[in-house]
Amino acid sequence: MITKMTGKVVRVENNALAVAINAFEYEVLIPEFARQQLQNRLGESVTLHTIEYLEGNPTQGRLIPRLVGFLSEIEREFFELFCSVDGVGVRKALRAMVQPVADVAAAIENQEVKVLSSLPGIGPATAERVIAKLRRKVPKFALLVTQDVTAPLSDVARDILEETYDVLRSLGHAESEARRLLDEVLKSKKKKFKDVQQVLQAIYDQNSHQAP
DSSP: OOOEEEEEEEEEOSSEEEEEETTEEEEEEOOHHHHHHHTTOTTOEEEEEEEEEEEEEGGGTEEEEEEEEESSHHHHHHHHHHHTSTTOHHHHHHHHOOSOHHHHHHHHHTTOHHHHHTSTTOOHHHHHHHHHHHGGGOHHHHGGGGOBTTBOOOHHHHHHHHHHHHHHHHTTOOHHHHHHHHHHHHHHOOSOOOSHHHHHHHHHHHHHHHOO
16 A cells, blocks of 8 residues: 655646656546645645555446545545545545645534534535534644645644643643644744644743733
């Protein structure tokens, strides 16, 4: 199974891109939010985190292997979770993911049926199923609201954010409040945080300054 690949972007289409690796050229399906990040990277080397699946009808004896690609492991993880909902699947998820993972995750967490229903191919009934199955599984994905698509967070930074989020929740903060505190401190700081303690200290300092 191919789970990661690095190659040069040859072309970007509506729902796929061609990646050249040595003598081979691979077609990789991508959702709209990923296409927006990749459309200006023609000729550049990119690393994609991929999933493989077989498309077609096994009863007719014709199955075509497909690759789906993302720019981070956490985006791939969310996509697989989204696909696990009854009535969704890979093709519908690809069509639906026109918004960044963070936005979709936040809509699920906040039970915003209207927002989810507005995604291509996702009607009210499917939106309800998505919320019922995933609402408690998506908080860490909503943390990606702080991510700059032109400069993705490193795995270490993402782990720090997730751990800090867990600490804030354990201290009694609601899910939305914990995300707000993280968003505010990351927007106000230019440096990179090395550990959870630094993030918590920055949150404490910022709230102390804001206090009347």
